[in-house]
Amino acid sequence: MAKKVIDPGLGTASVADAKRMVNKDGTFNIAHVNHRGRIFSAYKYLISISWGRFFFIVVLGYIVINSIFAALYVIAGIENIIPPSGDVLKDFLNAFFFSSQTITTVGYGAMAPKGLAAGWISTFEALIGLLSFSFITGLLYGRFAKPRASIVFSKHMIYRDFNNGKAIMFRLMNRRTNVMIQPRVKVTLSISEEKNGEFSRSFYQLQLERDAITYMPITWTIVHPLDDQSPLSKFSKEQLKKLNAELVILASYYDETFNQVVHQVHSYLLSETELDRHFEKAFYFDEDGVTTLDHKRLSKTTAIER
Structure with missing residues (x-):
């Protein structure tokens, strides 16, 4: 069974029309008032x-x-x-x-x-x-x-068949040409739920097929299987898109350019999930056998034929 985790710092309070917690650019969606500028x-x-x-x-x-x-x-x-x-x-x-x-x-x-x-x-x-x-x-x-991570995330998550079950996936890529060393990904699910007329957020640490690799010279598809351990397994694919839920992603890796570990935050709303599609390969081999990575194909998906 899926187990809730302690609030990772995003706050458990919520409302019916709460906006996403993390913007597309990785900044937190927080409006500051009565803030003294320095x-x-x-x-x-x-x-x-x-x-x-x-x-x-x-x-x-x-x-x-x-x-x-x-x-x-x-x-x-x-x-x-x-x-x-x-x-x-x-x-x-x-x-x-x-x-x-x-x-x-x-x-x-x-x-x-x-x-x-x-x-x-x-x-x-x-x-x-x-x-x-x-x-x-x-x-x-x-x-x-200033050390900056250079990870690019696919525009959408996808929902598809995986290992005799279902899974949600997203893909990431290095914007630069250097090699990311020991990249790691941590995914937290936030679900806004109503109880006794009040809304609150519940948090779950999602289990991934792989949460770390050694190098990332091309692309990396992050897979969360919807098995018995997943808090999303009880929902149908249509229900998933209607959930007031968000996946908050923390990606980290060692950057040889800055000689330190850098981090990047991203998020997906479950309503942004594309159903029954798969990612197309973003790389191919040229006539000389050299691996060629097409950065424009990171988010390219195709419908799964039934």
Whole structure:
């Protein structure tokens, strides 16, 4: 019989329309309120977001800071940098270009501050520029140096025949070309159930066909047999898709790039399960006999013929 396990840290409280606990990107689906932000929180955020969003923030910050200093130069008198053109927009753009030269310490020499007001503003801006670019350099190093797991999970789980019974499966793959050493997977099932008008979560540690392998140069299909030891064995395949249940997966392996063990979290809702399908092979042998892995075929499935 399936045995419940102690709450792994996800919380036993639930409601009828509770959302998934883990997002698709592996982050926990938790909204924080009354949270006091700190500079270290900003650092963690900036080294964790996507490269596109990171460079958008950098460029936006660069434009905003230069616009603020350009406005200060115009207020202090554009004649302290360059002769006025009589056009407010052109004067602002000239101040903006002078600000960008000052904050980056380029200093082409075509424009230079004259007078105390412009001198103090440019002096303070040079300091801001040095601090800002030092901070961005630190962020770039942090983004490259931060250990990150590179596991890709199949889009869906599948439900199919397995060893004279049934099983649910999902597949994973290494996004990079290095070899994962001693990968391990731990799968926790969370089922939201109603008792006496109140909803609560029950947790089960799912038994897997294999929870560890030595290497993972290609793909690895994780199999949970729906035998007598499975908490899901009492449900039909149609009932499985209707369960308010989630599989939370913790994958770990030794990464030779970072010289340490890295971890990655993922989850599947049982409602996302594809019924009576099997995964197609994601690798093949080329004409020279070399194993070729097609990363686009990780989630490729085919209906099982009856």
